[in-house]
Amino acid sequence: MRDWLRHHPDVRTIRVAAADLNGQARGKRIPVRFADKIVEEGTRFPFSVMNLDIWGEDIEDSPLVFDSGDADGVLKPTERGFLPMPWLEAPTALLPIWMFHEDGSPFAGDPRHALARVVEQFHERGMFPVCATELEFYLIDDSGRELRVPPSPRSGKRRPGADTLALRALDAFDRFFTDLYDCCEVMDIDADTAISEAGPGQFEVNLLHSADVLKIADDTWFFKMLVRGLARRHGFAASFMAKPYEDWPGNGMHMHFSVTDGAGKNLFDDGTHGGSHLLHQAVAGCLKAMPGTTLLLAPHYNSYDRFEPGAHAPTGIAWAYENRTAAVRIPSGSLKARRIEHRVAGGDINPYLMMAGVLGAALIGIEDGLTPPAPISGNAYELDLPQMPTTWQDAIDTFESSPEMKRIFAPQLIENLVRTKRQELRYMAEMTPTEVLDLYLDTV
Structure with a gap:
């Protein structure tokens, strides 16, 4: 050092x-x-x-x-x-x-220690998680009464609509993204692809897979600090708030993970399209624990505004192959890269708690030999599926009573988080929508 x-x-x-x-x-x-x-x-x-x-x-x-x-x-x-x-x-x-x-x-109340504890439980069983994160955020001009897309430093113009996977949307903020990647390089954050997303001024940056789970959690935490701080240097805001705009999609934070053995072999790959029994067990664990993990995936008052049918934020508890409407997706591609994509979390999460909850749930599925329901096909929003908690209050209560969360987290951490969220819930009831926006925009 x-x-x-x-x-x-x-x-x-x-x-x-x-x-x-x-x-x-x-x-x-x-x-x-x-x-x-x-x-x-x-x-x-x-x-x-x-x-x-x-x-x-x-x-x-x-x-x-x-x-x-x-x-x-x-x-x-x-x-x-x-x-x-x-x-x-x-x-x-x-x-x-x-x-x-x-x-x-x-x-025990430190969230980084909570993740380290889950990772160590995998290691004790001769298994090694490999993780990556995808982070969505908005670039925002918050200098006036209403949030707007910042003017492009190149043209001085604002693009009011969405422009999914558009190079011109990226090029409009080329100076910002060039600085961002340079800063990631000096901070040893392995930032990969950047794309424009479905909201105006919304972007996504992927962080590369790493077998060092604590490093990828650190990188996710550092990246959020970096993006917010660097945006201010460029004269606008950046926000990972779950739902900054009422009429546009929210910010998600997708987590990809696989599990390898000591020799680096992917234990989710058995040479078939369906994947190994271990993959299915991990999926089953994620689904079983999803009601309890909802508070970690959606930790704030505003988080629940993001869960709208058809808005690319899963609301039903289900899994599928190559289907982005499902909460848990198995992406296509090389079988050697077989992995789980957990798609529920918002951009406003604490990465240490979120990753501990997801990996801990997968380990429960593996330890208990759970079998998932059949994978769905078609539009998950139109299916009759078990639902996650739909309100902050329900998510807090479910997290507190969840038997899966009690297996993953120390009692002190569960108690501390529940007390924290219940206090925030009481105070939030007195706030106006403008005050909520001001609170979360730069904070989460």
């Missing part, structure tokens, strides 16, 4: 940051001369900071606050080490951290 700073003598300050339950970066700004101390000793802040609501406020009934004296945890650097923050004006380094107890044991 110190070598990185020696190779970047222009860095003037350090940000140390951990992801809280909402995926918000919580941490400190530190002069670079104190870098050695941070690397060797870590830093400290209260356990309760990992369990703040979306406004950054304490959870009123949390045992982490006054009941425990608001005690400190120890935050240590993750294995990722330093990386640049190229969206800031001054040369700055980010040092990702995660939380531990004084005795060195992981803090």
